[in-house]
Amino acid sequence: MSTYNGEQFLEEQVRSILKQLPDDGTLLIRDDGSTDQTVARVVAFKDDRIRLVQGKNVGFASSFLCLLKMIPASSTSVFFSDQDDVWEPKKIATGCTALAGREEIPRLYCSGLLLVSEHLESLGRSPLWPRKPSFDNALVENIATGCTVALNRAAVTLILRTNRPEQIRYHDWWCYLVVAAFGEVLYDPIPQIRYRQHRQNALGMSSGGARYLRIMQAIRRQSWLGIMQAHLREFASSFGSDISASQKRSLDRMTIRGARDAFRVIFSIERRRQFLRDELLFRLLVAFELVARRDFPFASRR
Secondary structure (H helix, E strand, C coil): CEECCCCCCHHHHHHHHHCCCCCCCCEEEEEECCCCCHHHHHHCCCCCCEEEEEECCCCHHHHHHHHHHCCCCCCCEEECCCCCCEECCCHHHHHHHHHCCCCCCCEEEEECCEEECCCCCEEEECCCCCCCCCHHHHHHCCCCCHHHCEEEHHHHHHHCCCCCHHHCCCHHHHHHHHHHHHCEEEEECCCCEEEECCCCCCCCCCCCHHHHHHHHHHHHHCCHHHHHHHHHHHHHHHHCCCCCHHHHHHHHHHCCCCHHHHHHHHCCCCCCCCCHHHHHHHHHHHHHHHHHCCCCCHHHCC
16 A cells, blocks of 8 residues: 555555455555655554555655565565555455466456445446457556556566666556566456545546546646556566567557657557547547647657
């Protein structure tokens, strides 16, 4: 768990984890430079299974990647957790069962979410993904929401091969991309978490049309496509020599170095995103970035 000024909802989340955490399990928390009472509320639990590390503010993605480096070598399953949700009673057991077996293969488990208000009132659920997880999908879209993700030891070892973790903006998307390239991604449509929506959400999620409003608001704040391209460049640097020929072709097709690459993506006959409307939105976004030249050409930025 990475925490940052999360005193309002932290205690309820930690209790939902400790109730199902095995006696030999560990809740590893890295505080990302909180200035409120978050650290004090963690310490107040006085539970030997909690290990707290305080660090400087580096942002949620870097904080989670720092946490992966601290995982004990004996750990066989690793779960990401946000600071403000509530886990369903069988989340840990369900994730461990899904990851069990074939320990040598990197595996990532993720699930659907129950969307709830800050008072845990139902707001709907996350979309049901119509297509199977895949490397081609992971190049352009993340379907593995971080707070639902569990990894086996082989996946953790693989992800830690990242050359420049500071280049990663979304740790969950990065994990999905890396594991989809070399292992298995297991999507469980049954929600295992109550995903709290409130004003302090770093990202959050909505259902129906509100989901697309959130997407547009995020695009206005930062170049989502620029972030995607940074991920692809870092993937090529860290793992490009190990992927198959077909994966290299897919990676190359989605890497935008100039206007010609952008036009190829816009007019491609291949569909990679889960929903057709999202595929169209993605191509419109590429066209917008091409016209606005906000972060274009992407390959020139570091």
